[in-house]
Amino acid sequence: MVITRRQLLRSALAVLVAAPTVAAARRLLGGSRPAWVPAAPPPEVVYWPGAREEGPRLGARAAILLEVSTGTILYARNEHQRRAPASTTKIVTALLAVERGGLDEPVQVSPQAAGTRGSSAHLRAGQTLSLLDLLHAMMLPSGNDAAVAVAEHLAGSVPAFARLMNQRVRELGARNSLFQNPHGLDAAGHYSTAYDLALITRTAMTYPVFAQIVRTREHRTEGGHWSNTNRLLWSYEGTVGVKTGTTSDAGHCLVSAANRDGLELLSVVLASPDRWSESTRLLEWGFTTFRRLELAQAHEPLVEAAAPGTDEPIPLASPQPVQILVRHDQVHDVHLRIRLAPVTLPVRRFEPLGQVDLLLGDQLVRTLPLEAAASVGRPAWWRRFLGLGA
DSSP: OEEOHHHHHHTTOEEESSSOOOOOOOOOOOOOOOSSOOSSOOSOOEEOTTTTTSSOOOOOSEEEEEETTTTEEEEEESTTOOBOOGGGGHHHHHHHHHHHSOTTOEEEOOHHHHTOOSSOOOOOTTOEEEHHHHHHHHHSSOOHHHHHHHHHHHHSSHHHHHHHHHHHHHHTTOTTOBOSSSSOOOOTTOBBOHHHHHHHHHHHTTSHHHHHHHTOSEEEETTEEEEOSOTHHHHSTTEEEEEEEEETTTEEEEEEEEEETTEEEEEEEESOSSHHHHHHHHHHHHHHHEEEEEEEOTTOOOEEEOOTTOSOOEEEEOSSOEEEEEEGGGGGGEEEEEEEOOOOSSBOTTOEEEEEEEEETTEEEEEEEEEESSOBOOOOHHHHHTTOOO
């Protein structure tokens, strides 16, 4: 559940700065998603203080629960342990396809792709499908044949595509992953972690077409009719994806995402004795325990600074949303601490002028930059002449 700024102020949230002015609250809208996520890693995730001690007892060998919009890790168990990822590998394959391919491009299935062992979309050698249909064939029934067809189309061969996979995940900050193929069949040196899979999936879900595919229950086209292997799409309220995976080395794996009341949760369970119930318990614990406090949207004025030589206040805003995840009983423990840099006119819009610290009690949770939300020129000549301005 999201608490708006107005609700927050009614709850007497303390803001540790003298007479701040905050713009009227606005609901965060989904809006348009970027067409390309930069190669630089996304904002660093932060660990909830009890991430490794609290939460449900799971039998999964590795697991993680991430709140997507704030990047807060709520639960973690062996999250950096390298493990066989099985078909959750296809999240990376689909991400590259969305970023590098044209969704309406025709793709011809090679004999090598059609003969790939394991889970299958039952593609035929010589069959031609659009890349979009091929992604459905890969992500819904977990077609290994479709994954190879995607890899060959984008890179010419599976080894060449694997090199692209490894390059891209490192750009995203996944440091403990190495992929040898596009489908996730067990192979020497093919591994990932719960943390890395959460990081990769968080980026992939920013693409509308990826998000649409992984929440699709069934897809019918001239090339085939496929049903999604992710049972949570039917059984757990708010589920929006993303991918199952099973091999002898990996065990039963599941990356899942769900939205409720504005809260976006992403869970990963690897080598789970019951991936469905454990993912459900993990997500449910997150929804019933935490809420997101929305203090300001990106570039929304949060506080005003004074500048020598002018009576015009300088509105300051963060380039990132000012938000924090808290337990339901900790709303009144959240504070903002504003730290301003010396201001000299003129000030240009987006000029760095300070920082805002988000604190939970006395504990610093994260620090965000503050920038000028508007430009302010130099004071009038007569004010400078009289020594009233810089």
